[in-house]
Amino acid sequence: MKQTLTLGTLAAACLIACAPALAADTAAKPTAGATNASAASKQLNKLADDYWDAEARFDPVAAGESGDNRFPDQIGMTIAPKNIAHQYALYKGYLKRLHAIPRDGLSQRDQTSYDILDYELKTALRFEPFPEYLLPLDQMDALPITLANYSSGQQAQSLVTVKDYQAYLSRLNQLGPWIDQAIANMREGMKRGIVQPKAIMESALPQFKQLVAAKAEDSIYYSPVKNFPAAFSDADRKKLTAAYRSTIAGKLNPALKRLADFIEHDYLPACRTSTGWSALPQGMDWYLARVASQTTTDLQPEQIHQIGLREVARIQGEFARIGPKMGYDGPPAGLPVWVSEQAKYKPFKTEGEIIDVYRHLNTVLQAKLPALFSLRPKTPLDLRLEPELSRATASDHYTPPAVDGSRPGVFWSVVNDPKQYGSTGMVTLFLHEGQPGHHFHIALMQELGLPNFRKFGGNNAFTEGWALYAETLGKEMGLFDKPEDYFGHLNDEMLRAVRLVVDTGMHAKGWTREQSIQYMRETLGYTEADARNATERYMAWPAQALGYKIGALKIQELRARAEKELGPKFSLPKFHEVVLGEGTLPLALLEKKVDRWIAESK
Known part of the structure; x- marks a missing residue:
């Protein structure tokens, strides 16, 4: 795997490359400004790592979809109210820590990280008043469907080694409690008038019914057992087969049946006939x-x-x-x-x-x-x-x-x-x-x-x-x-x-x-x-x-602006490098970055 630089080493490289030449005795003793900048960079780096680790542990399935597969045996209980409350408390703490870091003392690259983190935390906290957990699934997005698709071993969940098989099985064992939490949430939503439109749940119901199998061997979640890699020993095959059969028959299948029955007989009759989100309590906000x-x-x-x-x-x-x-x-x-x-x-x-x-x-x-x-x-x-x-x-x-x-x-x-x-x-x-x-x-x-x-x-x-x-x-x-x-x-x-x-x-x-x-x-x-x-x-x-x-439209607008401002100096490969060169940015930060490049290129 290609080795990557950390934010801290990049910041240090920038400080070294960009600083004026110093006398040898001065270089041996960092200036107060450089020391403060280095300290601020370390604070930011630590905060950024803490923030992402909390995100990945809170929602390891989403983290795996993004390429961070450190927690392949966990699903995260992102729909449990106590877990959500804990996550919002973390966001508030992170925002407080962020604002204690002197932004002006950071390198340009670290200032961008600061601004993105500030944007993400404030955006996340904006959703605190809204009980999204009361709407835990729909026809587009439901954890049971996601894990069913993972059973092929070709999606974000690897199924190559015995350890991989054990990790996926661990997730299947956690899916039953997730389903029960989802049902409890939807019951609470029914009481509070926060329910899905009937039309989309009518589209979702066949998917959940299809997940219920007559016996474990017929379940889509049993597919890995039918496709063992050739290298697996007979002992591992027997052990995994028995474990998958036991989990699916004893835990998962009954939970999936509870979910399908609940949606069909309890939830659908209580779903709303309105279309838009604004029909919900606080819906427009x-x-x-x-x-x-x-x-x-x-x-x-x-x-x-x-x-x-x-x-x-x-x-x-x-x-x-x-x-x-x-x-x-x-x-x-x-x-x-x-x-x-x-x-x-x-x-x-x-x-x-x-x-x-x-x-x-x-x-x-x-x-x-x-x-x-x-x-x-x-x-x-x-x-x-x-x-x-x-x-x-x-x-x-x-x-x-x-x-x-x-x-x-x-x-x-x-x-x-x-x-x-x-x-x-x-x-x-x-x-x-x-x-x-x-x-x-x-x-x-x-x-x-x-x-x-x-x-x-x-x-x-x-x-x-x-x-x-x-x-x-x-x-x-x-x-x-x-x-x-x-x-x-x-x-x-x-x-x-x-x-x-x-x-x-x-x-x-x-x-x-x-x-x-x-x-x-x-x-x-x-x-x-x-x-x-x-x-x-x-x-x-x-x-x-x-x-x-x-x-x-924003990227096209910025390209047109750069072409007009720079004339013959405009380089399309360089424009693309500016847009892509620091990863994903909120559009306002992207605009500032392109404008800065235009000014420097002039």
């Missing part, structure tokens, strides 16, 4: 906190709604231009439906043909990207088909590499029916989920010598904003020369613009679920089922879908 968190801005829902409408109109203008080149002469809004009906854009017979297209695209990009990027991750990107086990609930996605080198970054392609797999969106999808999108950002973060809270943490607006911006680079790399590939890019961009409209519409403007479905059908050409699934995602994850477009 709650949604505003989510908007601020997911966009890292102070934009208000109405402003975001209007941005979305403007972007929809702009992209429809592009549809009008590209449609005739594809043989379409109808109204712009009808282009997506027309494309979906053309057999020539569904050319595949096998899933192997699909992954081969992505592999070829990856090879093409390896030749083109050096002209646009001077800073690139050393960690390789692997391309894989989503395992059959999790295809039904997954979408194309990227998983980060493990920091210990045990797995690369992976682009997962989800193919349920090759004959229905559309080709027009493949280029833009790979630019987003693969490289230079998520892989260039997330894998690179692990190689920059950042403190752990920055290496493994982040925010939605930068992460998804960068990936959406990365899609636009296809145009200057000549990857959208075929009109159908450019349409695929526009269509994905349209989805991100539509999200601004429907998310704020439902959660702040009183739109119903049916209004969102209809708007998506008219604007994106979605089938009723696709529009319903997308709408219900935004119902379950308020404001999450806002980060993509808001983040991308």
Whole structure:
């Protein structure tokens, strides 16, 4: 594994490199200013480590998803009120410690860490008044589903060694108590009027019913036992088989049955018929906190709604231009439906043909990207088909590499029916989920010598904003020369613009679920089922879908500013290095960093 520098050593390197030359006798005795700066840096470094360790122990599953797999045998009880209260108490203590550190005495790099930590702690504390734990699961996000997907051994939970098998089994043993806590939380939510919309729980129920097996051997959680690595001894196989069978039959299966029965018979009848988050107690303030968190801005829902409408109109203008080149002469809004009906854009017979297209695209990009990027991750990107086990609930996605080198970054392609797999969106999808999108950002973060809270943490607006911006680079790399590939890019961009409209519409403007479905059908050409699934995602994850477009627009705005200000001095590889070179930043900090670079470059 590549050795990385710590924040402290980077700060020290900066101090040594940037300081004026000193006389030999002075160098032997650090000045008071240097000593104070070093002390402040150590304080910050210690605080940053304490903060991330607390985060990783509180939610080890999320930490593992981000590449920190130190606690693969723990699930964390993030929905237990006493644990949540303890975490908020820690945040308050960390914020107090942070503000006791003299920021002005820190290096530029440490000041950035200070500012990010200040932002993250204040953002976390903003959610303290809102009882999110009363809504512990939905059709998009539930720990039992996450752990079921891990049973393949190809996701964020490794299943290679006996120790790995024991760690996953430990998590399964903890899942029963988690389920009982979730049921208790939902019962409390029913009393307080804080419940999920009925529509999304109707979508979730079949998933939970499917997890209940007639016997242990039929359970998805038993899958590791059916796929022992060849190196396992007979003694280990027997011991693990008996342990998995006992845990699933005696503990997990009964708990899953309790959950499915509770949702069907108790929770669903008590669910609300309203759509938006603002219908909940304190709902509008709650949604505003989510908007601020997911966009890292102070934009208000109405402003975001209007941005979305403007972007929809702009992209429809592009549809009008590209449609005739594809043989379409109808109204712009009808282009997506027309494309979906053309057999020539569904050319595949096998899933192997699909992954081969992505592999070829990856090879093409390896030749083109050096002209646009001077800073690139050393960690390789692997391309894989989503395992059959999790295809039904997954979408194309990227998983980060493990920091210990045990797995690369992976682009997962989800193919349920090759004959229905559309080709027009493949280029833009790979630019987003693969490289230079998520892989260039997330894998690179692990190689920059950042403190752990920055290496493994982040925010939605930068992460998804960068990936959406990365899609636009296809145009200057000549990857959208075929009109159908450019349409695929526009269509994905349209989805991100539509999200601004429907998310704020439902959660702040009183739109119903049916209004969102209809708007998506008219604007994106979605089938009723696709529009319903997308709408219900935004119902379950308020404001999450806002980060993509808001983040991308900010990066595009900063690039345009730099190009205008620097003229012939502008370097696109250098701009990308400035954006990516310190990992994930809140958008306001990114803007300050780019403006500082522009001023220095002049």
